[in-house]
Amino acid sequence: SLAWVAALSRDYTWVEGVPFLSTTTGDLGALRDGFVVRDGDIVTVSYPKSGTTWILEIVHLVHTRGDPRWVQSVVSWERSPWLEKATGVGGINRQADPRFYTSHLPLHLFPTSLFTSKAKCVYVMRNPRDILVSGYHFWKTIKIAKYTESFEVYFEKFLQGEVPFGSWFDHVGGWLQMRGKENFLFISYEELHQDIRASVEQISRFLGTELNPEEVDSVLQHVTFQAMKENKMSNFSLLPDFLMDHSKGCLMRKGIAGDWRNHFTVAQTEAFDRVYREKMAGLPRGLFPWD
Ligand code: A3P
Numbered sequence: 001s002l003a004w005v006a007a008l009s010r011d012y013t014w015v016e017g018v019p020f021l022s023t024t025t026g027d028l029g030a031l032r033d034g035f036v037v038r039d040g041d042i043v044t045v046s047y048p049k050s051g052t053t054w055i056l057e058i059v060h061l062v063h064t065r066g067d068p069r070w071v072q073s074v075v076s077w078e079r080s081p082w083l084e085k086a087t088g089v090g091g092i093n094r095q096a097d098p099r100f101y102t103s104h105l106p107l108h109l110f111p112t113s114l115f116t117s118k119a120k121c122v123y124v125m126r127n128p129r130d131i132l133v134s135g136y137h138f139w140k141t142i143k144i145a146k147y148t149e150s151f152e153v154y155f156e157k158f159l160q161g162e163v164p165f166g167s168w169f170d171h172v173g174g175w176l177q178m179r180g181k182e183n184f185l186f187i188s189y190e191e192l193h194q195d196i197r198a199s200v201e202q203i204s205r206f207l208g209t210e211l212n213p214e215e216v217d218s219v220l221q222h223v224t225f226q227a228m229k230e231n232k233m234s235n236f237s238l239l240p241d242f243l244m245d246h247s248k249g250c251l252m253r254k255g256i257a258g259d260w261r262n263h264f265t266v267a268q269t270e271a272f273d274r275v276y277r278e279k280m281a282g283l284p285r286g287l288f289p290w291d
Contacts, residue, residue, distance in 0.1 A: 008022045008023065008143075008144045008242070008243075009022050009144065010022075010143075010144055010145060010146050011146075012146065012164070013026075015028050015109065016108065016109065017166070018106060018109065018161075018165065018166035018170075019161075019162060019163070019164060019165070019166055020084075020164065020165065021142075021144055021145060021164050022144050023085055023086065023144060023243075024084050024085065024086070025084055025085065025086045025088070025089075026086070028084065028105075028109050031083070031084065031089070031109075031111060032109055032110065032111055032112060033111075033112065034111075035083070035089060035111040035113065036111075036113050037111055037113040037114045037117040037119045038097065038099065038117065038119065039117050039118040039119060040097045040098040040099070040119070041098060041099045041100075041101070041117070041119035041120070042059065042063075042098050042099070042100050042101075042119070042120050042122075042207065043083075043100075043101055043102075043103065043114070043119055043120070043121045043122070044056055044059060044080060044100075044101075044102045044103070044121075044122050044124065045102075045103050045104070045105070045110075045121060045122070045123050045124070045175060046102075046104060046123065046124040046125075047104060047125075047126075047131065047165060047168050047171040047172065048104050048131075048135060048138075048164060048165055049126070049130075049131045049134040049135045049138060050124045050125060050126040050131060050189060051124050051126055051189035051192065052102060052104075052124055053076055053228070053234055053236075053251060054189070054192060054223065054228065055122060055124045055187070055192075055203075056076050056079070056080050056100075056102065056234075057071055057076070057222065057223050057228055057231075057234055058192075058199070058200055058203055058219060058223050059080075059100070059122065059203060059207065060079050060080070060100070061218070061219040061222055061223065062200065062203055062204045062207055062209050062211065062219060063098075063100075063207070063209060065209070065211060065215045065218075066211065066214070066215040066216070066217070066218025066219045066222075067218070068218070068222045071222065071231065071233060071234060072231060072233055073233065074233060075233050075234075075238055076233060076234045077102075078091065079100060080100040080101050080102045081101050081102070082101070082102050082103065082104075083101045083102065083103040083105065083111075084103055084104070084105050088101070104164075104165045105165075106165070106166060106170060106171050106174050106175075107171075107174035107175050107177065107178070108174060117183075118183055119183060120183050120185070120206065120207060121178070121183060121184050121185070122184075122185045122187060122203070122206070123175050123178070123184060123185070123186050123187070124187060124188070124189065125172060125186060125187070125188040125189070125288065126188060126189035126190070127189070127190065127257065127258075127260070127288070127290035128168045128169075128172075128276070129260035129264065129272060129290075130189070130257060130258065130259055130260050131168060132154070132155065132158045132168075132260065132272075133259050133260050133262075133263045134253065134259075135154075135158070135163060135164075136151055136154045136155075136158075136263075137249050137253055138249065138251070138253070139163070139164065140245075140248050140249060141244050141245050141246070141248040141249040141250070142243065142244055142245075143242060143243055143244065143245055144243060145164055151263060155264075155268055155272075159271070159272070159275050169275075169276075169279035169280065173279070173280075173282070173283065176283065176287070179287075185202070185203070185206045187199065187202070187203070188288065188289055188290075189257065190257050190289040190290055191289060193256075193257050194289070196220060196223070197216060197220060200216055200219050200220060200223075201216060204216075225252065225255035228252060229250075229252035229255075235250065235251055235252050236250065236251035236252075237250070257290075
């Protein structure tokens with residue numbers, strides 16, 4: 001509605017120390033306590049810019065056994081609504097089982113019913129340096145996000161967690177507490193790049209939808225960077241103009257691992273490493289392909 005559009009602003013809403021965009025529901029507490037996760041639900045969770053849309057495309061194509069009609073005819077945010085958006089729960093409740101939904105919520109704000117359910121949850125991770133670069137370019141296009149023309153300023157804001165959905169370190173540190181649970185799959189953007197076939201097979205095993213080699217081939221054909229850049233149902237080109245300034249950039253920007261090397265100065269590289277070492281000190285070694 002118009003009232004809803006008028007309420008959109010670039011200001012963050014802070015909830016329990018986390019800055020949210022104005023499209024996020026006004027009552028995250030009610031969502032956390034009231035939303036009932038079902039055993040059959042398939043939930044994709046990530047920190048923004050981790051490769052969420054890529055994983056969604058794979059999950060949906062695995063579900064249809066490589067048949068592209070669904071991903072080519074329904075926009076990604078209707079195939080898998082954002083749980084925390086004001087309109088999210090309505091969209092989710094209109095789905096038949098299995099329900100698919102997506103979330104950028106940190107663990108401590110996620111509906112608690114997830115933790116006693118058998119819902120399958122895919123958590124997507126990516127080198128935070130590349131997430132920083134991807135977000136710097138992406139938030140400029142989003143009309144309801146704060147942005148800065150200066151990479152130096154954005155770099156500091158990212159390290160302080162003063163970016164949409166808060167600190168990457170807290171997000172990953174929170175969700176990684178779920179590792180080892182059989183209904184959680186932790187997968188990284190870098191693994192997808194390294195071996196996309198093995199990743200698709202891993203996701204299909206996790207979802208309980210074993211595919212034959214021809215079906216895997218079809219999934220692979222439709223999840224290349226080029227195929228997804230051209231799929232208007234997945235490339236955000238249909239995101240309305242009041243939310244996205246399509247003249248300022250696009251979702252499918254570069255699609256590579258390691259682009260941070262083209263952006264960080266030597267001093268920024270060292271500053272990032274210092275914060276990273278300090279914030280990640282509590283986690284075991286070897287969890288991430290970029291370390
Ligand atoms: P870049 O900005 O580095 O290009 P999210 O969906 O979480 O917002 O993540 C978006 C990032 O994933 C963008 O990164 C985008 O290009 C990348 N991406 C999306 N689909 C991809 C694909 N099929 N192959 C490689 N990268 C992809």
